[in-house]
Amino acid sequence: MELNGKVPPGPISEKWTKYKSSMPLVSPDNKRRLDVIVVGTGLAGGAAAASLGELGYNVKCFTFHDSPRRAHSIAAQGGINAAKNYKNDGDSVHRLFYDTVKGGDYRSREANVHRLAEVSVNIIDQCVAQGVPFAREYSGMLDNRSFGGVQVQRTFYARGQTGQQLLIGAYQALSRQVSNGTVTLYNRHEMLDVVLIDGKARGIIARNLVTGKVERFAAHCVVLATGGYGNVFYLSTNAMNCNVTAAWRAVRRGALMANPCFTQIHPTCIPQYGDYQSKLTLMSESLRNDGRVWVPKKKEDAEAIRQGKKRGIDIPEADRDYYLERRYPAFGNLVPRDVASRAAKVECDKGHGIVPTGLGVYLDFADAIERYGKSKAHSMNLENPSPEKIRELGEKVVEEKYGNLFEMYEKITGEDPYKMPMKIYPAVHYTMGGLWVDYNLETNIPGLFALGECNFSDHGANRLGASALMQGLADGYFVIPYTIGTFLADEIRTPRFSTDAPEFEAAEKAVTDRLQGFLKNNGNQSAESFHRRLGKIMWDYCGMSRNAEGLKKARKMIQELREEFYKDVYVPGSLDEYNPELEKVARVADFIEMGELMCLDALERNESCGGHFREESQTPEGEALRDDANYAFVSAWGWTDTSKEPELHKEPLKFEAIELKTRSYK
Amino acid sequence: MKLTLKVWRQKNAKDKGHFETYQVTANEHMSFLEMLDVLNESLISEKKDPVYFDHDCREGICGTCSMVINGQPHGPMQGTTACQLHMRHFKDGNTITIEPFRAKAFPVVKDLVVDRSAFDRIMQAGGYISVDTGQAVDGNSIPIGKETAAKAFDAAACIGCGACVAACPNASAMLFVSAKVSHLGLLPQGKVEAKRRALNMVHQMDEEGFGMCSNVTACEAECPKEISVDNIARLNREYIGAAFTADEK
Numbered sequence: 017m018e019l020n021g022k023v024p025p026g027p028i029s030e031k032w033t034k035y036k037s038s039m040p041l042v043s044p045d046n047k048r049r050l051d052v053i054v055v056g057t058g059l060a061g062g063a064a065a066a067s068l069g070e071l072g073y074n075v076k077c078f079t080f081h082d083s084p085r086r087a088h089s090i091a092a093q094g095g096i097n098a099a100k101n102y103k104n105d106g107d108s109v110h111r112l113f114y115d116t117v118k119g120g121d122y123r124s125r126e127a128n129v130h131r132l133a134e135v136s137v138n139i140i141d142q143c144v145a146q147g148v149p150f151a152r153e154y155s156g157m158l159d160n161r162s163f164g165g166v167q168v169q170r171t172f173y174a175r176g177q178t179g180q181q182l183l184i185g186a187y188q189a190l191s192r193q194v195s196n197g198t199v200t201l202y203n204r205h206e207m208l209d210v211v212l213i214d215g216k217a218r219g220i221i222a223r224n225l226v227t228g229k230v231e232r233f234a235a236h237c238v239v240l241a242t243g244g245y246g247n248v249f250y251l252s253t254n255a256m257n258c259n260v261t262a263a264w265r266a267v268r269r270g271a272l273m274a275n276p277c278f279t280q281i282h283p284t285c286i287p288q289y290g291d292y293q294s295k296l297t298l299m300s301e302s303l304r305n306d307g308r309v310w311v312p313k314k315k316e317d318a319e320a321i322r323q324g325k326k327r328g329i330d331i332p333e334a335d336r337d338y339y340l341e342r343r344y345p346a347f348g349n350l351v352p353r354d355v356a357s358r359a360a361k362v363e364c365d366k367g368h369g370i371v372p373t374g375l376g377v378y379l380d381f382a383d384a385i386e387r388y389g390k391s392k393a394h395s396m397n398l399e400n401p402s403p404e405k406i407r408e409l410g411e412k413v414v415e416e417k418y419g420n421l422f423e424m425y426e427k428i429t430g431e432d433p434y435k436m437p438m439k440i441y442p443a444v445h446y447t448m449g450g451l452w453v454d455y456n457l458e459t460n461i462p463g464l465f466a467l468g469e470c471n472f473s474d475h476g477a478n479r480l481g482a483s484a485l486m487q488g489l490a491d492g493y494f495v496i497p498y499t500i501g502t503f504l505a506d507e508i509r510t511p512r513f514s515t516d517a518p519e520f521e522a523a524e525k526a527v528t529d530r531l532q533g534f535l536k537n538n539g540n541q542s543a544e545s546f547h548r549r550l551g552k553i554m555w556d557y558c559g560m561s562r563n564a565e566g567l568k569k570a571r572k573m574i575q576e577l578r579e580e581f582y583k584d585v586y587v588p589g590s591l592d593e594y595n596p597e598l599e600k601v602a603r604v605a606d607f608i609e610m611g612e613l614m615c616l617d618a619l620e621r622n623e624s625c626g627g628h629f630r631e632e633s634q635t636p637e638g639e640a641l642r643d644d645a646n647y648a649f650v651s652a653w654g655w656t657d658t659s660k661e662p663e664l665h666k667e668p669l670k671f672e673a674i675e676l677k678t679r680s681y682k
Numbered sequence: 683m684k685l686t687l688k689v690w691r692q693k694n695a696k697d698k699g700h701f702e703t704y705q706v707t708a709n710e711h712m713s714f715l716e717m718l719d720v721l722n723e724s725l726i727s728e729k730k731d732p733v734y735f736d737h738d739c740r741e742g743i744c745g746t747c748s749m750v751i752n753g754q755p756h757g758p759m760q761g762t763t764a765c766q767l768h769m770r771h772f773k774d775g776n777t778i779t780i781e782p783f784r785a786k787a788f789p790v791v792k793d794l795v796v797d798r799s800a801f802d803r804i805m806q807a808g809g810y811i812s813v814d815t816g817q818a819v820d821g822n823s824i825p826i827g828k829e830t831a832a833k834a835f836d837a838a839a840c841i842g843c844g845a846c847v848a849a850c851p852n853a854s855a856m857l858f859v860s861a862k863v864s865h866l867g868l869l870p871q872g873k874v875e876a877k878r879r880a881l882n883m884v885h886q887m888d889e890e891g892f893g894m895c896s897n898v899t900a901c902e903a904e905c906p907k908e909i910s911v912d913n914i915a916r917l918n919r920e921y922i923g924a925a926f927t928a929d930e931k
Contacts, residue, residue, distance in 0.1 A: 067815040082736065083802050085842055086744045102822065138816070145818035147811045147865065147872050149835040156825025174835060180743055181838060188810035195806040203799055226791055255739040290709070294716050295740050424742065427759075427766050428713075493815045542726045544719075588731050594694070594792045596734060597726070 019272075019652055019667040022454040023127040028673040029110070032131040035455075036498055040505035047072035050504050051235035051512060053220055055207045055262055057084030059179075059485060060468025061241030062186035063492025068239075069193030071497055073504075076233055077190070077199050078222055080206040080257065080599070085187045088243060088255040089488060092179025093300035093421065094163065095171035096143075096485040098136040103160055107168040109133045116483060117674050119165045119352050120448070120476020121626035121642060123275070125650070126673055127455060128473045135494040136486050140172055142493055146185040150174050162305055163481035165352035165681070171482045176300055176421045182485055186492070205231075206599060207262045208527045210238055210269050210464060213519045217464035221520075221527045225599065228592040230528050232515035236507050237463040239496065240266060241488075244447035244469035246279065248611045249559070250551020252444035253285060253298040259603040260610045263451050263470055271459045272652035272665060274452035274472035276610065277618035280479055280627050281560050282445030283309075283356035286428055287376040296443040297428055299379070300421055301481040304349045306384035306414065307438065309356070311368035311377050313337045321370045328370065328378050328437040339363055347681040354478040354627045354640075355681060357442035361560050362638065364441075371439050380437035385410035442560060446484060448475040448627065449617075452652040452667070456499035457491060460652075463503055467491035472650065477626025531591055534601045539584035543601040546581045550574065550604070550611055558615050563631040567619040574612045581608060613653055613662055620664065623647045644676050683708050683774040687721065689733050690781040695789045695797075701779075704733075710770035714757065715740060715747065717769055718780075733780075735794040742766040742906065745841030748848070749794045750781040755845035755904045763843065763906040783848035787855070787891045798844050800890040801858060807886035808879040809862045811872050824870050837864040839907045846901035846909075852893030857901040859883050860917035861909050867920060877924035884921055 024035040042050065050073055054065040057079040065077040081087060099112040113133040117124060140158070144150065150172050151159040160169040174181040193199040204225040211219040211232070219234040245260035246252040267273050284299045312318045313335050320326040339359055341348045351359075360377050363369070370376050389410025393401040401409075411434050415422065422433050429439070451459050451466035453473055458465050468488040475483065557570035581604070589595040624633040624640035625647070633641045648669045655662040685706050692699030706724075708717040715737050722732035738746040742763040749764050751757035757767045772778065780794065788796040826834075838861070846857035863880050866872030872879075895914060902911045 063815075070814045081738070082746065082798055083842065085802075086738055086746050088739065088744070090744050091739045091741055100821070138818070140821045141818035142813075142815060144821040144824075145811065145813045145871055147834075147838075147869050149831050149838050149865070149869065150821075152826055152828045152831040154828050156827050157822050177743065177839065180841075181835075184838065188805065189813075189815070191802065191805040192810040192812060194802075195808075201802070203802070226797075255741075255744060257738050289711055292709075292712060292716055292720060294713075294719055297741055423761075424766070427742075427762060427768065430768070430770060497815065540727075542723060544723065544726075586726065586729065588726060588729065594734065594795070597732065 017460070017665045019452065019460070019665055020454060021125055021667060022456060023125070024455065028126060028130050031127055032134055039498060039501055042501050042504050042508060044072050046508040048074060050074065050507060051076065052237055052239060052500070053078065053233060053235040054239045054241060055220065056087065056241035056243065056470070057081070057187070057190065058087035058089035058241060058243060058468060059183055059186055059488030060470070060492040061239070062087065062183065062190045063489050064239055064241060064467055064496045065199050066186060066189035066193050067493050067497045068500065069196070069198035072198065075193070075199040076202065076235060078202045078205045078207055078220070080204060080225060082204055084190055084201065085184060087183060088258050089183045089485070090180045091255060092485050093176045093298065094302040095161065095173035095178045095482040096139065096182065097163070097170050097482045098140045098172060098486065099133055099170060100137055100140060102158060103169045105168045107170050111168065112136060112170065114674060115166050116474065116480060117476065118679055119480035120478055121640070121679055122476065122644070122648070122671065122676050123278070123625055123669065124474055124476035125669065126671055130673070131495065132474050132487060132490050135490045138494055139486060139489045143182060143185050146189060148174065148181045148185045161302060162350060164301055164304060164350045164356065165347070165480045173302065176302070176418060179485060182489065186489070207265070208602065209265050209523045211519050211523045212269055212461065213513065213517060216462045218513050219515065219520060221523050226594050228590070228595060230524055232520045232524055234513035234515050234520070236510060237465065237500065237503055239465040239467060240451065240470050241467040241492065242470050244450065245610055246444045246447050248550065248607045248614065249444040249554045250548050251288065251293065251296050251555070253282060253296050256295060259606070261603050261606045263466070264606040264610055266451060266459065266461070266464060268656055269461065270654065270656055271461050271464060272452040272654050273449070273613060274650050274652045275449035275617065276614045276653065277558065277621060277628050278448035278477045278626065279444060280353060280446040280448060281357045281442045282353055283360055283442045284379060284440045285443035286425065287371045287439055287441040288373065297424065298443070298445060299425060299438065299440060301353065303379060303418060303421065306417070307349065307379040307381050308338055308383055309340050309349055309377055309379055310336045310338045311363045311370060315367045318368045318370055322372055322374065328380070337368070344681045351681045352478055352480060357560055358629060360442055376439045376441045378437040379440045381414055381433065382437070385414055385434070388413035446479055448472065448477060448479055452650065456502050457496055458499070458503060465496060465500065467496055477628055528591070531598060531602065534585065534587050534598065535591060537585055537587065539586045541584050541586060543585055543587065543597065543604045546577065546585060547604045547607065549577060550608055553577070554611050554614070558618050561629050561631055562618050564619060567615045571612055571615045571619070574608060574615065578608045581605065609658055613655060616662060617651055617653065620651065621647055642678070683710065683769065683772070685772065686777040688777065688779045691733070691793055692790050694792060699790070708769050710768070712769045713740065713765060714751070714767040714769065715765050733794065734792045737765055740765040743841060745843040748783045748796060748843055748845070750783060750848060752779055755783060755848040756906050761906060761908045783844050785847045785853035785892070787853065788844060788847065800892070801842050801844065803890060804855065804859060804883055804886045805862070808875070808882035811866060812875060826869060830868055834865050834868040837861045837868070837909065837913050840909050841907055843906065845904050845906060847892065849900040849904035850893065851898055851900070852896055854895045855887050855892040856895040856914050856917065857905065857909055857911065859887050860913035863917045863920055864913040867916070876920055877927060880917060880920040881924045
């Protein structure tokens with residue numbers, strides 16, 4: 017299949033502007049007659065549904081949550097990037113574009129990333145206008161901080177709850193459209209299939225999760241904004257209900273899944289502490305602005321700490337290895353996530369880990385507390401302040417910046433991070449891969465669009481911090497409202513679709529039969545137990561470090577797991593009732609297939625880039641070694657019939673504005 | 683640690699519902715919801731219906747989890763959602779009672795799961811600033827004092843979980859409504875519609891069947907985000923002001 021990215025012609029900085037002004041338009045009168053389904057109400061979906069509603073389209077918006085405000089965007093902590101250059105530190109649209117392409121290890125589509133950088137400035141303005149209470153300076157101006165992989169301050173934030181505040185902004189805009197009657201909201205409805213008529217996406221099958229009824233919904237086109245697939249790993253920082261089902265059902269109908277092996281392992285999460293654990297908790301990257309990452313230099317010290325005989329604060333300065341500062345002096349503790357995660361793994365593999373499992377490093381705020389304390393004492397004109405006073409003042413400053421994160425850490429671990437260094441370890445956090453889309457964010461199925469984490473387009477092989485919120489809102493507020501017109505302008509004569517069409521009937525039957533199949537299975541093991549086993553396979557063989565042998569083994573193990581799953585999974589209850597176990601089993605079935613595809617993609621890509629580290633491809637110093645000659649392409653997998661091998665299609669990546677270079681943060 | 687759980691089981695909104703007693707073995711590092719996961723795994727292995735409860739992020743921010751633990755919404759810890767509550771705060775041999783949030787406006791879906799869509803409808807009645815996408819001026823064109831932004835943030839930190847309603851003897855939603863009215867009304871961008879917003883949101887709150895506020899302030903005590911009842915005072919001021927201003931009707 018020829019994959020056409022539909023990138024408009026012209027110099028990179030003019031593409032979007034020119035394209036926007038030459039796009040086909042849909043008149044207001046026609047918009048009213050066109051139906052759009054938006055699935056998902058996170059930053060991308062919520063923003064899209066609200067903006068499309070404002071334009072006058074007739075929008076039906078779906079979420080499996082009890083309210084649109086629960087979408088997982090809400091959990092994003094640190095911030096959102098924008099090339100505002102308010103700090104006068106040399107930032108620009110081009111620099112944000114460059115940082116994002118480089119941060120993604122040159123595996124994203126240039127034109128999409130440039131557009132993202134361009135609209136980033138509008139996002140901040142839009143959110144301020146909606147009432148998002150961003151952090152301010154005493155002057156009343158917006159405040160900024162730094163994130164990894166970047167040497168400017170361009171991250172806007174609302175304490176450690178930026179995602180929450182941005183999502184509430186989108187939710188409020190959405191609520192306004194619901195009240196205006198342009199958007200109809202379907203809470204607690206889960207999409208279980210996309211319906212194609214004459215090859216175009218014309219509706220979905222969704223289950224009403226309260227009544228259990230499987231229902232049909234028709235529209236002129238369908239927009240998926242259903243997030244990422246990090247929960248393939250079972251343990252991740254994703255919310256419990258995040259899943260790949262909507263995207264995967266689209267793949268089963270012919271959509272392509274792009275770069276599935278590109279997953280982000282976030283360096284700063286609270287380490288795992290038990291087998292019963294249901295999820296992992298992120299500690300925002302913003303903490304690396306002030307926290308220093310270290311492990312004991314001596315293995316004896318690490319061992320003593322693991323056994324509880326010593327504590328982090330007992331290790332003298334000279335015996336600490338601040339390995340990020342040592343290995344990457346230019347970026348230090350603020351190297352990108354993939355680099356920081358791998359470095360933590362290297363230290364722990366060498367035996368320097370500091371939690372009982374051996375999988376943990378320190379993130380230490382003692383220096384920051386002292387630095388801030390001294391500066392505060394100075395500004396208060398305190399002469400010769402005592403160390404206690406400095407500490408007290410410093411802790412206050414740190415509390416102001418990261419208070420809620422420190423509180424969350426203490427609640428979970430029972431330890432006070434103001435006094436003892438935090439213990440952290442990498443965990444699955446985000447997926448850069450996703451449905452293949454062109455410049456219009458349209459998948460290879462006409463009329464089926466994918467936004468936000470659900471698509472693959474902007475982050476390449478590694479996402480920089482504070483860019484997920486930016487992309488979700490860019491796609492929802494500023495891209496799809498324009499690009500959806502490229503499809504809908506040709507549909508103005510298409511009458512509304514009836515859900516009595518045979519395509520709807522067949523799709524509904526397929527969904528119902530599949531769910532009934534699970535219910536009748538009457539095996540002995542819970543969906544949860546299979547999910548946990550899948551996650552273990554994925555983490556062991558397709559996690560921070562991968563090799564051909566392991567990936568082949570993992571694929572086989574997953575195939576065996578799938579067979580056992582269909583034989584022995586047990587689901588209580590019935591179809592016609594509120595039944596979260598039934599929801600879960602269908603999601604786990606899709607995770608199993610997705611997991612297999614991830615292993616295959618990781619095997620196929622015999623290079624290291626971003627979050628994808630192949631042991632066979634590394635420099636003598638152990639850094640990732642990219643292979644541009646053979647792998648400068650997007651892998652887009654088709655897999656409609658899972659009894660056959662998946663099919664690989666390639667979209668070559670052309671770099672016109674940026675020169676391909678070895679990515680270095682040294 | 684060995685625990686006895688008395689859990690509310692209710693098939694659907696029409697069912698009368700009853701308590702059932704379970705024994706569960708947990709450890710002190712588990713979160714409260716992970717302890718319930720353990721119970722559910724054992725129920726499923728016996729092919730019994732698990733105890734259904736709403737949950738999602740398990741980080742205390744999405745507002746999905748909603749249960750009354752030993753008589754308190756989200757349990758005994760101050761400023762903590764049920765998902766962030768850890769078993770180290772309970773003792774071996776404890777009996778723990780778990781119920782859904784109870785309010786006329788929050789009908790039970792099943793077991794501990796309730797329908798909080800009334801909150802969505804209150805938001806739809808006016809919990810927003812009427813700005814279309816693409817109309818905004820530069821983010822720094824209107825300076826907002828650090829203190830004002832912080833106060834607005836404190837109100838905006840509401841996670842919409844409904845604990846305030848569950849805590850209130852009148853099942854009033856005043857803390858929820860006042861948090862939104864304060865968040866938006868404190869900011870210059872939201873002032874234009876402040877009066878209309880207060881009137882419309884309060885009207886919808888009444889329509890949904892939430893009770894009146896009688897200044898018990900249990901809402902503030904139980905709020906996992908520690909939203910202050912000062913917001914209610916602000917709402918009352920806004921509402922009374924609006925009620926006496928004819929042009930905003």
